[in-house]
Amino acid sequence: MSNPYYGSSNSSSDSCTNVDDLVKRYYLPAMYGAIFIVGVVGNITALLVYVVKVRPWRSSTIIMVNLVITDLLFMISMPFLTYYYVSDDSWTLGVIMCRFTRFIFHFNLYGSILFLTCLAIFRYVAVVHPSHGRIIKQKRWGTLACVLGWTVAVAEISPVFNHFDTVPQNNKTYCLDLASSNPQIMWPYSWVLTVLGYLVPLIVVCICYWRIMKVLKKGPHTGSSKRVRARRLIVLILTCFIVCFFPFHVLRALRIYTRLTPESDCMLDRWVHAAYIISRPIAVLNIIFNLPLYTLSGDCFKQAFVEMFKCDRFMPKTKEVVKVAVISTPETDTVKVQSSWDSAGD
Template sequence: MSGNPYYDMTNNSLDNCTDVDDKVKRYYLPAMYGAIFIVGVIGNITALLVYLLKVRPWKSSTIIMVNLVLTDLLFMISLPFLVYYYVLNDSWTLGITVCRFARFIFHFNLYGSILFLTCFSIFRYVAIVHPQHSHKIRRKRWGVVSCALVWVVTVAELSPIFNLFATMEIDNKTYCLDFASNDAQKIWPYSWVLTVLGYLVPLVVVCVCYWRIIEKLKEGPHMGCKKRVRARRFIVLILTCFAVCFLPFHVLRAFRIYTRLTPETNCMLDHGVHAAYIISRPIAVLNIIFNLPLYTLSGDSFKQAFVEIFKCDKFKSSNERLVQLAVIS
């Protein structure tokens, strides 16, 4: 049997085990990453153009959203490398530096996005629950300060990760190993640090903020006004990102590393957990797609600016005139 860097080679049952995880990597990952790349590049470049060319004046929320766009676009740079790698069936030809860059940017986008969404949730909490301070929190300097802190904190919590990524050559084939497939003894404690500080703490902050916002929105007779409806949609979208995108990845990453720490793990279970972890990785960065509707709900005139810059209002008016003429005729 040829070598495989993803499993314990002392497990003799591997010869009769499923290779479902290999199939998932070869076909699922390129398709998902390719789709995310296409939608992400088009959507985020469009959003960046709208923010740079049309949205005025910039507020703190605008600055956070622009930084979120930049984080997503930075991740887009690494996706073609990952697609190329998995299309070649786990054959890395681009050197260890590019391997480390591609793996690092995945995590930088993940944890940077979590912190930017958390920042925006805190700002939204202050604006709705403590409206007497809303004029202060909207100032650009608070957006600049919060984004600077996000970049610094994200780099700090991920600084050990870069050198943990490694390439491995087996049977004249070079592998660019993902985080959970590297030295399990080293990454097990660090993975929990990332999970707690990078995901669980922000999740608690976001939940508390939105719990207080929901309580505040229940007050007063105007439950159906546009601002309240937009606020509720924003809450649903953010919590969906945390629950659907980020949670499965962190749970399955922990299971994946744990199975690698226990060589006696049943081979079928080992491969099944690995396959589930592989599936969770593109889902973790699907927040890039979920971020796109966030821009229209952020309250900084993005929707109006988008309509103006792409002349959607004229297109709509012409369509309405054509419909009227068709009805008359």
């Protein structure tokens, strides 16, 4: 029986495994469902804290809020995707909704990458060039960065919006994703997306945080709570880039390549497809990684969260710990570096 996910030589082979079908039917709904529940609760909570309690807003605050909004936009599409895979690849919502769900998946991916890159650049300026820290935390720079982020993300994905299509076959309608669409078009386009949308931001983020770490290693107090928090933030963002985004881009390219070579082994084709399917929810796990990012990015969000939800009664010793953790030595360049890091995150 023919299938739009495979070439004619592979779709009818009786010796093929159906591992990719099993992964789609059971793994994708479970992962998307879990991410949806955690993502909706976490991001709505974060948005409420930012809107209701966090004052004043600075450039980093605006970037964080836009990151929350990007994640919440993807949350809108997740129930439709989950239902689609539970229904054994049977799309019933029309071509526009199909294109919207596929578009918003990639928009969330590359929008998140861009906003995390903006955050890294702002941190870099605040810590490595502290004389510009007061300027870079002004709201207009955060607004400008987010407008550019949204514009670039839309520009990256828009060229293939109409290529996300529905295909009626086998008495049901398939909603094809990017790697399952026309491989002759998607092969060069996927490489443009990978280089401009992922590799260039990854290089920028690595350079920024490498310079930041060099500055944070200087002087005494390298084990202070502020520096520990700074290192955790860097590790979290780099983990997101490597663990979430890297496998998806590699396996997407491999998936499109196997579709370009219809003479490829049937088993290889199915296993590559299965691996690519597994990488898709992992790519959007950045939504979960972003949740602790809001706390690590600065004390302002943490304090606002505690005040809004009256969590202070569960941690009565917090204020005492904060009071004790005061550096009593005269102001040095080290203290200035820590102040620059925190002012960028407040």
